[in-house]
Amino acid sequence: MTKVISRSDIEVGQELPAFSRETGFAVWNRYAAVNDEFVPIHMDDEAGRAAGYPSAFGMGNLQWAYLHNAIRDWMGDGGRIAALSCQFRGANTKGMTLTVSGTVTAVRDEDGTRYVDLAMTVKDQEGKALAPATATVAFDG
Template sequence: MSDGLVYWEDVEEGEEIPTFQRKTDIMHWNRYAALNDEFVYIHMDADYAKSIGQPDVFGMGNLRLAYLHNMLRSWVEEEGDIKRVGCQYRALNFREDVLTAHGKITRKYQEDGDCLIDLDVWVENQNGDNTCPGSATVRLPSRS
């Protein structure tokens, strides 16, 4: 690698990519909600969340997808492309949770002239619970 740019030739199956981490709070949720018109009581009003049986307000599922996207974009930089990313929401994330997006390379291959990488991706909370398993495919630049 040079200057932080990741080339297809430099990565191997089984490697983990750099993580993305965020401590969640109402300010992050407000910014996300403003962009997505998602001002929903379960995300903003603790009394309402408690009235439906939750211990506190909880974050938007799609925000964890954004964390996965941030992790991938940081890794591939402008020279690479995120071809596909998807995930499932398996648990709630509450205010003040520390969420860490992870990625592990599962396949390295070439297809139609592209140098591709498949990854398992996921988001863990501060307890190590995988709240958001998923997968992704990215295109990396080649040295050749």
């Protein structure tokens, strides 16, 4: 069954459901295979340590993908991502659990489209923000 959020039910302050994933080599390897991103710092602990981290670390764009997943899970088939911006401020190393959270910050209607602004972040299991983000979702009709 396809989830469709009702545009009339969206309010400022509403929280998106959390989206969580545990990171590690198996996840990074699958992501690298799809995106041809077999970079040593993501595949080899020695290369990660040489870059100043305790081990190999995950791709920033994987955190970007998790932001997309969280938005798509929330909006269902009723909306489209009109804008997404984030800043990578921390790496995800093996065994971390990353959680994406988001809150509706504004709702506005323009020419028959409802635009919903979101404040989002990707955090590690200790609550450290790795990628703060903003997004706008458009609900047409």
